[in-house]
Amino acid sequence: MTEYQREERQPHYATDIIIEYNNGSKEGIVLITRKNKPHGLALPGGFTIYGLTLEENAQKEAKEETGLETIIKTPEHPLTVHSDPNRDPRGHVVSITYIAKGYGRLRTGDDAKTAALYSLNEVIALLGKEKFAFPDHELIIAKYLQKRGMRV
Numbered sequence: 001m002t003e004y005q006r007e008e009r010q011p012h013y014a015t016d017i018i019i020e021y022n023n024g025s026k027e028g029i030v031l032i033t034r035k036n037k038p039h040g041l042a043l044p045g046g047f048t049i050y051g052l053t054l055e056e057n058a059q060k061e062a063k064e065e066t067g068l069e070t071i072i073k074t075p076e077h078p079l080t081v082h083s084d085p086n087r088d089p090r091g092h093v094v095s096i097t098y099i100a101k102g103y104g105r106l107r108t109g110d111d112a113k114t115a116a117l118y119s120l121n122e123v124i125a126l127l128g129k130e131k132f133a134f135p136d137h138e139l140i141i142a143k144y145l146q147k148r149g150m151r152v
Contacts, residue, residue, distance in 0.1 A: 011085070011092040015058035016045030016137070018079065018144050019070055021102035021117055028119040029144075030102060032065050032112035038089050040133035041126065043097065043140065044115070054078075058098045066115040067107035070100035080143060082136045097140050120145065124152055 019030040031041050046061040048054065055075040062070045078096045085092040108115040118126070123141060132138045142152045 016043040019102040035113040064110035068102035
């Protein structure tokens with residue numbers, strides 16, 4: 001078998017979203033704690049639904065898990081695409097991550113155990129502590145923080 005003769009199964013696709021949010025007394029990004037395996041902190045997101053664009057899927061997942069409406073900053077340019085076949089313990093999942101502004105009242109929903117606002121300093125303090133359900137979410141957040149000019 002050559003390196004290109006692999007199983008005929010196709011990877012699944014998921015969208016994740018970094019939601020910038022200000023609740024009036026605090027600003028930062030929204031993270032969820034996953035209710036289902038793999039457990040841990042995560043960016044809001046989920047598997048893509050047939051018939052939705054990736055951007056629509058990211059917004060749908062954000063709304064379901066956090067209650068927030070979102071406006072994606074640059075829909076034509078996601079922040080990251082991660083395709084490592086081992087990035088998700090449930091199987092080969094390609095993740096596309098967007099950055100958005102969140103509006104409305106933050107509340108927990110869908111398969112999130114909790115949805116909470118973290119200041120950027122709080123997020124930085126979480127990095128390197130193995131708190132995230134998906135290791136690449138930590139890489140995605142680090143890239144986002146660097147893009148914002150923060151040192152991580």
